[in-house]
Amino acid sequence: MTTVVEVPTTPAGVEAEVLRLRAEVRDFLREEQAAGRFTPRCDAWLAGWDESFSRRLAARGWLGMTLPAEYGGHGRSTLERYAVTEELLASGAPVAAHWFADRQIGPSLLRYGTEAQRRRYLPAIVRGECFFGIGMSEPDSGSDLASVRTRGTRTEGGWLVDGTKVWTSGAHHAHAFFVLARTAPLEEGGSRHAGLSQFVVPLDSPGVTIRPIELLTGEHHFNEVVLEGVFVPDDMVLGEIGDGWHQVTSELAFERSGPERFLSTYPLLAALVGALAERTDSDGQRDLGALLARLWTLRQRSLRIAASLAGGVAQEVPAALVKDLGTRFEVEVVEAARLLLDVEPDPGSATTLSRLLAEAVLHAPGFTIRGGTSEILRGLVARGVGVR
Amino acid sequence: MTESTQEELAALTAAARDLLEDHCTPERLAASEGRTDLALWALLAEAGFTHVGIAEDAGGSGGGIVEAAALLGVAGEHAAPVPLAESTLLAGWLLALAGLPQPDGLATTGEGEVSARPVDGGYRLQGTVRRVPAARDAELVVVLARVDGDGAARLVVAAVPVAGTSLVEGHNVAGEQRDDVLLDLVVPDVVEVRAGTADELRLRGALSRSVLIAGALDRVLRLTVRYAGERRQFGRPLSAFQAVQQQVALLAAEAAAAHAAADGAVEQCARDGFATPASAFAVAAAKVRTAQAASTAAAIAHQVHGALGMTREHSLRFSTTRLWAWRSEWGSEAQWSQQLGRTAVAAGADGVWPLLVGA
Known part of the structure; x- marks a missing residue:
């Protein structure tokens, strides 16, 4: 954390390619919007499920960008994927359908999956034809992930999985999800992190029941997924039995450090800039500048972590820092917009600013909870610097 | 100007750290209060540190702003009572730009x-x-x-x-x-x-303070972690209290953000020079963000140190008072925020994103 200057790791040529790619993505997004194929919204990586949009991205080669060609991927650099992702987020495009598959399932399968698992899923993820969910949290296991009670019991040729997962985004549309389960009992005095494993479970498996968990707005993005005696054959175990904690933790670094942890309210911020531009006075510019300084800095930090993750360097604490600061920033945008503008939030408003503000106000409390609460993240950071 | 490898930079900062650790002890800092530590300056000059970032054929020690910033970060961390930013990135640069010799003195x-x-x-x-x-x-x-x-x-x-x-x-x-x-x-x-020199001097001044702040925050974090581990109340070290842990984590986050901001701006200016809109934006953002970090972090550090940290005797003040000073130098937080906001508003709703990503 205290390194003074990190020399940029951008290989020659990548920078020009990133510029070209950005221009291409911006053109595409302009066309899509002009054709009325999407309306920018806040928190679109949770709320914007649009499978045809995902497939149009896939057709451009913008899903599974970093996956190797032998699995249908595009063999692009992390920085190129980062550029595409942040352009999509900043425009408020509907990226929810492919989000988890593209962000963490693909890289995890590549890292821990068997050859057969990779062949089964990666090409379909890249084509925008296979969407994934995450099965980590449970009714009694939110922040305390190691306390999961979903159980995998050994049976002939595989495992029987029983338990309940909650907050699985998009399970009602997705094809499969990763399930974190306990496959060996907690031992007295042993590590709570031992005995956990991950399974790949198709969501149409016998014994799987999906029920909506509506958000306070009535929106249905999250689900409860109940597993009752779901048979998972040995070839659908992800990685090693007993290695689930380690695998999940490395997934979390991807989950916590990306641009979606500070861009969920970017469409509102852009609209705020537009509204301030129409004013004849300079009121609000100073507050706007303070926000932009935070955003610019978050992006610097997040980009560096992305580069380190690509190099295989563990980034648990830095990722936690980005998520804590980033999600706080997302909420600060809402407060700034509310304090600087004379706008009433209305989710059904035809006025963009009013609608974006409503979306942001209603989703904001979730930002600092999902993917690890701020308090848990600070606990991780505290341990990282040695006060815990 | 040659580019250093990561190893060469590490060697430069390690050498500077060795020297400053020995000479920026709390006793020495207290003794040189209100003054420049000219004895330390002489040692730094002898080691070639005072003109890092200035080309050798201009009388400097070579390296560019990346090297100068790396050195300044260490100086900030040690609260070194010497005008190193001025001799390297500011006055030293102006002299080199004008083709004038570097003086023996300051x-x-x-x-x-x-x-x-x-x-x-x-x-x-x-x-x-x-x-x-x-x-x-x-x-x-x-x-x-x-x-x-x-x-x-x-x-x-x-x-x-x-x-x-x-x-x-x-x-x-x-x-x-x-x-x-x-x-x-x-x-x-x-x-x-050249006509842009006044603007560049102001950007360099702001950048130098951002880098110094990021360095100083390392020491503030270290002192706070140490104190929270040593000081016992209610039969436990402060670090056993979750409320204290959470505050220290926030302090660590601010230190990390300050480094990200300062490093990002240094890199940007090293790559494109100071005259591009992206560099002006980066320096302004870094100055604002490091100033924000200075304020938040100093407040937390003092809160964790309790009444002892407020005494003249305690060495926390060498860093926190500098944070309070540097955040206002070469343009206040208000001034730079205003400039960022004005630039963004001029760019408009669609133009602000390209500014942020520099492309």
């Missing part, structure tokens, strides 16, 4: 309003350079002056012996010398420099 500079008028025997300089670090100990104050003529104003650099000026002595809240230098004298020669 060269310093600051922001100011100075005019240069051709007269018999040279140029008459009139005006004030404000809040100049260590002016009373310096050999030269390097002045950027405007020559008003028939056409557009021209900018010139003059190396002015401090002996020929009058000083109004002052200090920042850390007790570092910040003197106003009043000029009304004739110098034999000035050197014309």
Whole structure:
């Protein structure tokens, strides 16, 4: 954390390619919007499920960008994927359908999956034809992930999985999800992190029941997924039995450090800039500048972590820092917009600013909870610097 | 200007750290309060640190702003009572830009309003350079002056012996010398420099303070972690209290953010120079973000240190008072925030994103 200057790791040529790619993505997004194929919204990586949009991205080669060609991927650099992702987020495009598959399932399968698992899923993820969910949290296991009670019991040729997962985004549309389960009992005095494993479970498996968990707005993005005696054959175990904690933790670094942890309210911020531009006075510019300084800095930090993750360097604490600061920033945008503008939030408003503000106000409390609460993240950071 | 490898940079900062650790002890910092530590300066000069970032053929030690910033970060971390930012990134740079030699003694500079008028025997300089670090100990104050003529104003650099000026002595809240230098004298020669030099000096000044702040936050974090582990209340160390842990985590987050901001701006300016809109945006963002971090982090550090941290005896103050000083130097947080906001508003709703990503 205290390194003074990190020399940029951008290989020659990548920078020009990133510029070209950005221009291409911006053109595409302009066309899509002009054709009325999407309306920018806040928190679109949770709320914007649009499978045809995902497939149009896939057709451009913008899903599974970093996956190797032998699995249908595009063999692009992390920085190129980062550029595409942040352009999509900043425009408020509907990226929810492919989000988890593209962000963490693909890289995890590549890292821990068997050859057969990779062949089964990666090409379909890249084509925008296979969407994934995450099965980590449970009714009694939110922040305390190691306390999961979903159980995998050994049976002939595989495992029987029983338990309940909650907050699985998009399970009602997705094809499969990763399930974190306990496959060996907690031992007295042993590590709570031992005995956990991950399974790949198709969501149409016998014994799987999906029920909506509506958000306070009535929106249905999250689900409860109940597993009752779901048979998972040995070839659908992800990685090693007993290695689930380690695998999940490395997934979390991807989950916590990306641009979606500070861009969920970017469409509102852009609209705020537009509204301030129409004013004849300079009121609000100073507050706007303070926000932009935070955003610019978050992006610097997040980009560096992305580069380190690509190099295989563990980034648990830095990722936690980005998520804590980033999600706080997302909420600060809402407060700034509310304090600087004379706008009433209305989710059904035809006025963009009013609608974006409503979306942001209603989703904001979730930002600092999902993917690890701020308090848990600070606990991780505290341990990282040695006060815990 | 050659680019250092990561290893060379690490070697540079390690060497500087060795030297400063020995000479920036709390006792020594207390003894040099309100003054420049000239003995330390001599050691730094001997080791070649005082002119890092200035090309060797211009009388410097080589390296660019990445190297100079790496060194400044270490100086900030140790609260070194020497005007290293001035000798490297600011006054030293101005002299090199003008093709003037680096002096044996200290060269310093600051922001100011100075005019240069051709007269018999040279140029008459009139005006004030404000809040100049260590002016009373310096050999030269390097002045950027405007020559008003028939056409557009021209900018010139003059190396002015401090002996020929009058000083109004002052200090920042850390007790570092910040003197106003009043000029009304004739110098034999000035050197014309490019029109953007005043803007670049201001950006360099802001960048230097951002880098110093990021360095100082490392020490503030370290002291706070140590104190929370040592100080016991209710039979437990402070670090056993979750409320304290959460506060220290917030402090660590601010330190990390300050580094990300300062490093990002240094990299951007090293790559593209200071004259691009992306560099101006990066420096402004870094100055605002490091100032925010300075405020939040210093408040948490003092809160965790309790009443002891507020005493003159405690060494926390060497860093926190500097954070309070540096966050306001070379443009306040308000000024730079306003500039960022104005730039964004001028770019409009669709133009602000390209500004943020620099493309």
